[in-house]
Amino acid sequence: MQKINWLEELKKSTLSALWFIFLTFPIMVMKVSTMGETPETFYRWGNLVYVGIGTFFLSFVWRYMHARKEFAAKKKSTEVGIIRSTLGKPKVKKPSLTALIVFLVAFPFIFSMYQTNIMISVLIYIILGLGLNIVIGYGGLLHLGYAAFYAVGAYTYALFFHFAQDWFYSLGLQTGLMFWIAIPAAVLLSLVFGALICLPVIRLRGDYLAIVTLAFGEITRMVLQNWGDVTQGPSGISQIPRPWFFGMRVDPIFASKYIYLIALAMVIISIILIKNLENSKIGRAWEAMREDEIACQSMGVSLARSKLYSFALGAMWAGFAGVLLAAKTTFINPASFTLWESVMILCIVVLGGMGSIPGVLVGASLMMLLPEYFRAFSEYRMLIFGLVLVLMMIFKPEGIVPRVRNKYTFEEEDL
Amino acid sequence: MNPILNVKDMSMVFGGLRAVDQVNIRIDKGEIVALIGPNGAGKTTFFNCITGVYQPTEGDVFIQAPEAAESTRINGMEPHVINEKGLARTFQNIRLFSNMTVLENIMIGRHQHLKTGVIGSMFKGKKVKEEEEKCIHDSYNILKKLNLEQFSNNLAKNLPYGAQRRLEIARAMATEPFLLLLDEPAAGMNPLETRELVKTINIIRDTENITILLIEHDMSLVMSVAERIYVVDYGKLIAEGSPLEIKKNPDVIKAYLGE
Amino acid sequence: MEYFIQLFMSGMVKGSIYALIALGYTMVYGIIQLINFAHGEIYMIGAMVALIFGATLSAAGMSTGGVLIVALIAAMVYAAAYGVTIERMAYKPLRNSPRLSALISAIGMSIFLQNYVLLSQTSNYIPYPNWVPQFAFLNDYRNILNSNQLFILMTTAVVMVFLTFIIKFTKMGKAMRATAQDKQMAQLVGINVNQVISMTFLLGSVTAALGGVLICSYMGQINYYIGFIAGIKAFVAAVLGGIGSVPGAVLGSFVLGWGESFGAGYISSDYEDAFAFIILIIILLVRPSGILGKKELKKV
Numbered sequence: 001m002q003k004i005n006w007l008e009e010l011k012k013s014t015l016s017a018l019w020f021i022f023l024t025f026p027i028m029v030m031k032v033s034t035m036g037e038t039p040e041t042f043y044r045w046g047n048l049v050y051v052g053i054g055t056f057f058l059s060f061v062w063r064y065m066h067a068r069k070e071f072a073a074k075k076k077s078t079e080v081g082i083i084r085s086t087l088g089k090p091k092v093k094k095p096s097l098t099a100l101i102v103f104l105v106a107f108p109f110i111f112s113m114y115q116t117n118i119m120i121s122v123l124i125y126i127i128l129g130l131g132l133n134i135v136i137g138y139g140g141l142l143h144l145g146y147a148a149f150y151a152v153g154a155y156t157y158a159l160f161f162h163f164a165q166d167w168f169y170s171l172g173l174q175t176g177l178m179f180w181i182a183i184p185a186a187v188l189l190s191l192v193f194g195a196l197i198c199l200p201v202i203r204l205r206g207d208y209l210a211i212v213t214l215a216f217g218e219i220t221r222m223v224l225q226n227w228g229d230v231t232q233g234p235s236g237i238s239q240i241p242r243p244w245f246f247g248m249r250v251d252p253i254f255a256s257k258y259i260y261l262i263a264l265a266m267v268i269i270s271i272i273l274i275k276n277l278e279n280s281k282i283g284r285a286w287e288a289m290r291e292d293e294i295a296c297q298s299m300g301v302s303l304a305r306s307k308l309y310s311f312a313l314g315a316m317w318a319g320f321a322g323v324l325l326a327a328k329t330t331f332i333n334p335a336s337f338t339l340w341e342s343v344m345i346l347c348i349v350v351l352g353g354m355g356s357i358p359g360v361l362v363g364a365s366l367m368m369l370l371p372e373y374f375r376a377f378s379e380y381r382m383l384i385f386g387l388v389l390v391l392m393m394i395f396k397p398e399g400i401v402p403r404v405r406n407k408y409t410f411e412e413e414d415l
Numbered sequence: 416m417n418p419i420l421n422v423k424d425m426s427m428v429f430g431g432l433r434a435v436d437q438v439n440i441r442i443d444k445g446e447i448v449a450l451i452g453p454n455g456a457g458k459t460t461f462f463n464c465i466t467g468v469y470q471p472t473e474g475d476v477f478i479q480a481p482e483a484a485e486s487t488r489i490n491g492m493e494p495h496v497i498n499e500k501g502l503a504r505t506f507q508n509i510r511l512f513s514n515m516t517v518l519e520n521i522m523i524g525r526h527q528h529l530k531t532g533v534i535g536s537m538f539k540g541k542k543v544k545e546e547e548e549k550c551i552h553d554s555y556n557i558l559k560k561l562n563l564e565q566f567s568n569n570l571a572k573n574l575p576y577g578a579q580r581r582l583e584i585a586r587a588m589a590t591e592p593f594l595l596l597l598d599e600p601a602a603g604m605n606p607l608e609t610r611e612l613v614k615t616i617n618i619i620r621d622t623e624n625i626t627i628l629l630i631e632h633d634m635s636l637v638m639s640v641a642e643r644i645y646v647v648d649y650g651k652l653i654a655e656g657s658p659l660e661i662k663k664n665p666d667v668i669k670a671y672l673g674e
Numbered sequence: 675m676e677y678f679i680q681l682f683m684s685g686m687v688k689g690s691i692y693a694l695i696a697l698g699y700t701m702v703y704g705i706i707q708l709i710n711f712a713h714g715e716i717y718m719i720g721a722m723v724a725l726i727f728g729a730t731l732s733a734a735g736m737s738t739g740g741v742l743i744v745a746l747i748a749a750m751v752y753a754a755a756y757g758v759t760i761e762r763m764a765y766k767p768l769r770n771s772p773r774l775s776a777l778i779s780a781i782g783m784s785i786f787l788q789n790y791v792l793l794s795q796t797s798n799y800i801p802y803p804n805w806v807p808q809f810a811f812l813n814d815y816r817n818i819l820n821s822n823q824l825f826i827l828m829t830t831a832v833v834m835v836f837l838t839f840i841i842k843f844t845k846m847g848k849a850m851r852a853t854a855q856d857k858q859m860a861q862l863v864g865i866n867v868n869q870v871i872s873m874t875f876l877l878g879s880v881t882a883a884l885g886g887v888l889i890c891s892y893m894g895q896i897n898y899y900i901g902f903i904a905g906i907k908a909f910v911a912a913v914l915g916g917i918g919s920v921p922g923a924v925l926g927s928f929v930l931g932w933g934e935s936f937g938a939g940y941i942s943s944d945y946e947d948a949f950a951f952i953i954l955i956i957i958l959l960v961r962p963s964g965i966l967g968k969k970e971l972k973k974v
Contacts, residue, residue: 032730041729207709281526293516295510298587302493383786
């Protein structure tokens with residue numbers, strides 16, 4: 001690296017500090033109360049000091065990070081990151097994977113119900129992340145309304161219960177069975193919903209597609225909120241039954257273990273299915289589409305169909321996750337399916353690494369577990385999320401565990 | 416005998432500019448035809464119109480496969496449909512899938528010929544695995560035809576330039592076209608590579624039964640490989656004939672060298 | 675009949691505010707092809723800053739007229755400062771990255787700014803004093819058009835004229851148009867593209883801030899979240915009119931404003947917010963380039 005001109009750097013940092021003090025003065029230092037007859041103004045001088053000193057030091061870090069980024073860009077390495085290279089070695093991979101799975105299966109029997117419930121959330125978000133990853137990571141389509149499919153899944157189960165529970169009782173069946181019926185129904189419905197939404201927007205350019213998906217997501221939420229006759233509006237649907245288990249009584253403690261294992265099974269199955277997709281006809285088509293749309297069209301790949309597949313398939317996972325959510329919390333309402341929900345899931349995929357399955361696992365775990373263990377910062381959660389999105393895009397757009405595709409190799413002996 | 420490719424009065428108008436102007440071109444089975452003209456004459460635009468990247472403003476494009484009973488009108492169709500009908504192309508500026516391996520690039524070419532659906536891909540049953548195996552074998556064989564098999568597992572972007580150009584051709588061939596459009600296949604090649612290319616083009620036509628239409632600037636290639644030549648200038652066809660005829664044609668000479 | 679006129683007027687006022695915000699979206703998109711998700715937050719911050727300075731000064735005894743002027747100036751200065759800073763820090767490094775990256779960065783910035791204001795101030799709705807001069811001659815017409823509304827319409831008109839003048843007749847305006855058409859070429863002929871981009875953000879932020887102060891004065895309250903909804907609607911307006919086109923943004927804004935007003939008035943007010951989204955989807959399906967936009971052709 002070149003020589004550092006300390007005087008220049010000090011000047012820059014001081015100027016940055018002064019600029020940010022100016023910028024944040026009215027918002028962070030001043031505070032106004034307009035409640036009473038005359039407005040009162042408070043001054044929080046402490047914040048001024050924090051901003052000044054903080055910016056002064058952070059601007060060094062900022063410039064350093066940028067310099068490092070430029071330097072790395074010139075090097076252009078295709079090395080695989082540390083995580084993948086250590087875990088990828090067959091000697092390490094098999095035993096650690098087995099150990100992990102054993103641990104995960106045993107988890108609910110070792111830890112408390114509270115911890116298990118947290119893990120169920122993590123698993124649900126992994127499923128959501130895997131699904132959105134198909135749309136964004138493989139299809140290359142920015143989807144800002146994924147929560148809508150999540151809602152379709154959850155409401156399929158909830159409404160099925162709400163409207164059909166009497167019919168079920170009259171047949172002598174336990175309502176818990178509805179869970180198992182709802183799963184394929186929800187998956188199918190979200191698939192259809194995904195396909196429907198995608199059809200008209202396939203030809204749109206990336207930015208426009210993002211906005212339309214956002215719009216669909218919001219419209220879905222508004223319909224859920226306002227169409228009270230059907231969806232029961234903002235108050236939602238409660239007492240949703242827990243999954244059926246051979247006619248046995250399913251109390252909350254048992255349910256949390258049960259649902260956890262169902263979710264875990266689904267995660268493992270999903271990973272296998274999606275890995276298969278990656279290395280298949282459609283998986284290659286998706287990668288070609290991301291590389292060069294015009295060339296892949298000229299080679300016979302239908303852009304419209306490939307995008308449709310990524311959209312609809314991606315939706316399926318959200319549908320399943322929705323049923324799990326409803327079963328876990330036994331209560332759903334439109335508030336769980338806002339734009340912020342979609343953004344959170346987006347964050348998981350982007351943070352972890354677009355197109356990378358281990359990335360989704362890491363991303364979901366971080367997003368769900370860190371807030372749990374850093375309770376003190378819960379107020380700052382969204383603030384940090386926003387910041388992380390920006391920083392990741394600037395400094396590590398490939399994510400924490402960047403995607404690595406299996407390359408097809410061909411051995412002469414195979415002939 | 417109906418022509419393989421029949422372009423009738425085709426024009427492409429951008430705003431006020433007639434990039435392609437009332438062009439008529441006819442190609443019969445088994446020919447190797449070249450389309451030449453000064454820079455900016457509209458040659459690549461012409462290709463784009465035929466392959467569905469642009470929709471021609473006027474005129475029609477008909478293609479007919481050798482075994483087919485009648486011709487199909489392809490203007491207005493999407494590029495992937497046109498490819499399905501039997502027309503493949505390469506690009507002037509190489510458009511390989513850089514971060515995929517050479518083998519994978521060919522496998523994309525096989526896309527239309529794979530029957531596996533999406534659900535099948537997810538569950539990877541026995542049939543699917545067999546089809547994938549066959550695809551890998553077929554792709555490897557195509558690579559062998561163009562002497563690229565030693566690069567199978569390399570990323571396309573890491574290939575030497577000449578090999579990349581050959582890969583473009585191999586990929587287009589993988590789609591099993593009956594008509595192959597080559598857009599400046601010799602661009603950037605040295606004389607040795609160009610001579611190899613002449614051989615390759617002839618082999619493709621002779622052994623694969625593929626008719627070839629190429630755009631080219633390199634006169635040595637054109638003169639040694641083309642059986643018929645069309646010349647365009649400012650979007651209009653100004654001459655057609657055998658290489659000898661074209662060489663002596665005063666309009667052609669004027670177009671290239673000016674008055 | 676009076677009902678119709680009321681709806682018409684309120685639609686026009688809505689349209690004006692959307693226009694002031696939409697201008698920022700459209701100009702930024704025209705120049706760097708980025709949907710600046712954080713634009714709505716700049717609108718909110720401008721209004722918030724105006725409130726803070728204004729309230730302090732009026733408590734110190736300044737006249738309402740003076741307070742209004744200072745508040746507006748403060749809003750514009752700060753919005754411009756935030757806009758330019760955000761561009762430099764979060765968007766400039768991504769200028770050569772795929773569009774997806776910049777879009778996600780913009781989303782992150784939007785979330786960050788919302789929570790920044792939320793945590794530094796409050797999540798409550800804050801009462802917003804009304805410093806806009808109340809015209810006596812309008813007293814009889816209060817049902818149809820009140821002073822705040824008139825002030826909004828007047829301000830918007832002035833801003834339109836001003837902006838059109840800048841874009842059409844000044845050197846900077848020409849540079850902006852050139853950069854929007856072809857960034858590389860503009861650089862090659864000596865235009866400082868970074869400056870032009872900063873200027874674009876500056877102008878967009880200033881107009882949005884004006885809109886923010888005026889609408890909050892009219893509504894009587896402000897909240898950290900207003901940027902989000904207003905931002906989305908203004909964005910819809912910009913797309914409706916043809917994103918990248920300044921007259922398009924204005925046209926789209928008024929169409930949206932009237933659409934929402936009459937829709938809520940005659941059809942259903944529950945779904946008022948949904949109208950914007952529905953219009954957006956329809957427009958993107960039927961005519962993605964917008965009413966006044968141009969179709970793009972890709973080069974192969």
